[in-house]
Amino acid sequence: xxxxxxxxxxxxxxxxxxxxKSALPKSYSKLDTQLGFTLLExxxxxxxxxxxxxTILPRFTGSDGFxxxxxxxxxxxxxxxxxxxxxxxxxxxxxxxxIDSTRLGIPDNANCNGFTxxxxxxxxxxxxxxxxxxxxxxVTISTTASGNTIIFDQMGRPSCGNNCAIQITGDEPLxxxxxxxGFIHAD
Numbered sequence: 001x002x003x004x005x006x007x008x009x010x011x012x013x014x015x016x017x018x019x020x021k022s023a024l025p026k027s028y029s030k031l032d033t034q035l036g037f038t039l040l041e042x043x044x045x046x047x048x049x050x051x052x053x054x055t056i057l058p059r060f061t062g063s064d065g066f067x068x069x070x071x072x073x074x075x076x077x078x079x080x081x082x083x084x085x086x087x088x089x090x091x092x093x094x095x096x097x098x099i100d101s102t103r104l105g106i107p108d109n110a111n112c113n114g115f116t117x118x119x120x121x122x123x124x125x126x127x128x129x130x131x132x133x134x135x136x137x138x139v140t141i142s143t144t145a146s147g148n149t150i151i152f153d154q155m156g157r158p159s160c161g162n163n164c165a166i167q168i169t170g171d172e173p174l175x176x177x178x179x180x181x182g183f184i185h186a187d
Contacts, residue, residue: 068170086152097150099143105131139170156182
């Protein structure tokens with residue numbers, strides 16, 4: 001049998017049929033070439049899928065650590081809001097941030113000294129993004145500022161000078177730093 005013929009055997013009837021390969025369409029001309037993947041390619045693919053499943057999949061299935069990042073982003077927005085208000089309003093406006101273990105925010109202008117039921121913007125004189133409340137999430141807030149209060153002056157500088165940091169703690173501890181010149185950033 002030459003190289004241009006294809007041998008097909010029926011084992012049940014013990015028949016052999018020979019077909020000339022040149023008579024077949026071109027799509028049948030590669031019948032004796034390799035089809036599929038090698039064992040090495042399959043093993044490498046399975047290892048890559050396993051590594052991805054172990055490292056990436058848990059990030060999509062749970063919220064571990066994401067709440068802290070969300071709260072930190074919101075806290076930075078509140079701090080920058082208070083800082084902008086301090087730089088754009090007169091000195092009599094309430095330009096302070098109050099912090100306790102589960103709340104961070106700007107008190108209402110009517111009562112600038114503490115957390116009350118009127119916490120936040122009840123007189124509609126600035127944006128509504130004024131309070132961060134983590135009470136139902138297991139995330140706590142702490143600060144290095146004395147009296148758990150940060151006051152911004154008309155230049156946007158914090159009252160706590162070089163010692164201004166806010167810690168948001170849950171599954172991961174995250175820090176917010178307010179530099180002495182007023183730059184607010186995540187640490």
